[in-house]
Amino acid sequence: MVPGVDQVFEVGDDVDYLPQCNAVLALWGAVSGGEEALNGNISLACEAQRIARACGADRVLHASSAAVYAPSLSPIDETAECAPRNAYGAAKLRMEQALLGAEPKAVCLRIGNVAGADGLLSAIADNPSVTLIRFPDGRGPVRSYLQLATMARVVDGLVRLPVSGMPDILNVAGTAPVAMEELVRATGCGLDWRPAPRGALPVMALDVGRLTSLMTLDPPSTDAAEIVGEWRRIGQMP
Known part of the structure; x- marks a missing residue:
């Protein structure tokens, strides 16, 4: 059980008791494992749609990922080619495809690196130094x-x-990318280097023009010191 939460929900459970709402936020998903485990993203997305119908919601916000895109040195918008480089990205793309035309409205959020949930800041929280390529x-x-x-x-x-006015696909990230070395330095953590392996991506940046046409991003998630400061304030980093 999660502290403060007295309800554990499993796929297929009865949903008739759930309250009415106008939107469902589906951040759940599988991030690792084999193909069968990762395909759980599809069943979870369909389950979120079922919950939304039961609750009278007119939209579901699904957590997808920037990992669905083909590599690019330029900022990637929602019309760009999808060519996932790993099994996780491929599973998220299959999830998106399964939601095409879904009712109620399904909006797939192609999310960038969430500060603190990404590998870098998690490593910094647990180690005196980190190594970047x-x-x-x-x-x-x-x-x-x-x-x-x-x-x-x-x-x-x-x-x-x-x-x-809701799009089917929406990039969600800061208005400009951030150098990972700046994040490390903002924490005061030690920084070591190793040569980048063949095929490593120097840049993975999302174009958020579609998002900023809908709302103002505040904070814009572009300042390394502010990103680290927020993570410290919520108690996840020393």
């Missing part, structure tokens, strides 16, 4: 990040918008 230009990876406060603002905005 370094590319021939002397820099480390650059990624689109998302603060928890920004994610909360996005969700709040999306549940208030008229459903008629």
Whole structure:
């Protein structure tokens, strides 16, 4: 049981007792395991749709991932080619495809690196130093990040918008990518380097023009010190 939560829900459980609402937020999903485990993302998405119908919701916000996209050195918008590089991204893409035309309205959020839930800040919280890969230009990876406060603002905005204006797919991240080395330095953690392996991505940045046409991102999730400061304030980093 989760502290403060007295209800554990499993797929297939009765939903008739759930209260009415206008939106369902489906952040659950499988992030590791074999194909069968990762395909759980599809069944969970369909379950969220079932819950939404029972609750009278007119939209479901599903957690997808930037991992569905093909690599690109330029910011990637929602019309870009999808060519996942790993099994997780492929599973999220299958989930999106299963939701096409779903009722109520299904909105797939292609989310960037959520600060604190990503591997880097988790490693920093547990280690005195971390190692980043370094590319021939002397820099480390650059990624689109998302603060928890920004994610909360996005969700709040999306549940208030008229459903008629909701897109099927929406990139969710900060307005500009962040250098991972800047995040490390903002924590004061030690930083070591190793050469980037063949095929490593120097940049994974999401174009959030569609999102910012719907709402203002505040905070914009672009400042390394602010990202780290927020994570410290919620008690997840020393």
